[in-house]
Amino acid sequence: MRTAFKEWAIVVDALGRGEQIIILRKGGIAEGRDGFKVEHPRFLLFPTLFHQQREAVIVSAQARYDEIAPTLPKPDRLLIQFSAEVVEWFRLDSLEAANRLRGQHVWRDEVIADRFEWGRTKDIFAIAVRVSRLAMPIDLPMAPSYGGCKSWVELEAEADVSTAAPVLDSEHFSLKLAKFREALKS
Numbered sequence: 001m002r003t004a005f006k007e008w009a010i011v012v013d014a015l016g017r018g019e020q021i022i023i024l025r026k027g028g029i030a031e032g033r034d035g036f037k038v039e040h041p042r043f044l045l046f047p048t049l050f051h052q053q054r055e056a057v058i059v060s061a062q063a064r065y066d067e068i069a070p071t072l073p074k075p076d077r078l079l080i081q082f083s084a085e086v087v088e089w090f091r092l093d094s095l096e097a098a099n100r101l102r103g104q105h106v107w108r109d110e111v112i113a114d115r116f117e118w119g120r121t122k123d124i125f126a127i128a129v130r131v132s133r134l135a136m137p138i139d140l141p142m143a144p145s146y147g148g149c150k151s152w153v154e155l156e157a158e159a160d161v162s163t164a165a166p167v168l169d170s171e172h173f174s175l176k177l178a179k180f181r182e183a184l185k186s
Contacts, residue, residue, distance in 0.1 A: 001083065002155045003040045006146075009047035009072055010057055010065045011106060015131045016045070016082045018168040020105045021176045023084075023127040024098070025151060026115040038089050038127060039152055044138075044159055045082040045131070046146070049075070061106035073139075078146065080138040083161045084129040087177060090184055092116075093123045100183040101126060104176070128180050130173060132164035 007015075007023060014020045049072065054065045073079045092098045095116045102109065116124045138159050146153050166173065 001042065001044060001159045001161050002157070003042075004044040004046035004080065004153050004155050005040075005084065006046045006048050006151055006153060008053040008056075009049055009068070010053050010061055012045045012047040012082065013064060013068055014061065014106045015084070015129065016133065016167055018131070018172065021087075021128050021131070021168070021173065022101060022105045022180060023125075023129060024101070024105060024107060024112060024115070025125045025127065026118055026123075038086055038125065040086075042083065042085045042161075043152075044080050044155070044161075045084055046078065046080060046153060046155075047072075056108055056111040057106045058108055076142050078138075078140045078142050080140070080155075080159060081134055082131050082167070083134060083159070083164050084131050087128045087130050088181070089125060089127040091123055092126055092184070095122075097184060098124050098126065101180070104180060104183065126180075126184065128177055131167050132161070133167055134159065134161065135163040135165075136160070 054062055057065065095113060098112050098116055099109065112124065116122060138157065140155065140157055143156055168176070
């Protein structure tokens with residue numbers, strides 16, 4: 001697998017620990033007029049350090065960020081430890097719907113509201129993913145092609161995901177997925 005999805009390091013950490021199964025995405029500037037699309041059913045999680053993420057997450061995630069910050073790779077390195085599979089996704093066209101996911105992710109309410117309002121369309125994507133830990137993390141040099149405000153990148157190296165193991169067992173994942181679905185029922 002070479003396709004990777006860029007997400008804040010603290011969110012990748014929460015996904016990788018099974019704390020959350022949700023990715024909320026408006027889309028990067030580089031995605032153009034059509035905005036974000038769930039283009040790939042399976043991908044690697046590419047942790048980023050952009051956009052003042054510590055201040056944009058809830059207090060418990062801020063404490064976790066402080067804990068892991070010293071261990072994060074230098075800006076010239078990329079460490080990939082997780083893959084993800086899209087299980088379900090919704091385009092949320094009301095902030096009320098996005099707010100019903102409170103408690104299922106680490107983002108602060110203000111961040112969700114700002115992302116919802118940003119751009120030409122008033123919406124945000126909620127993506128439920130099944131995350132697996134790679135048997136061997138992938139340590140790569142940061143390539144110029146990985147930069148920019150975009151969601152999807154193609155890595156310069158192939159990753160073996162055949163032996164990756166889910167971070168949540170089936171029962172716990174199913175409970176989180178049911179909670180996600182229940183929150184978004186119309």
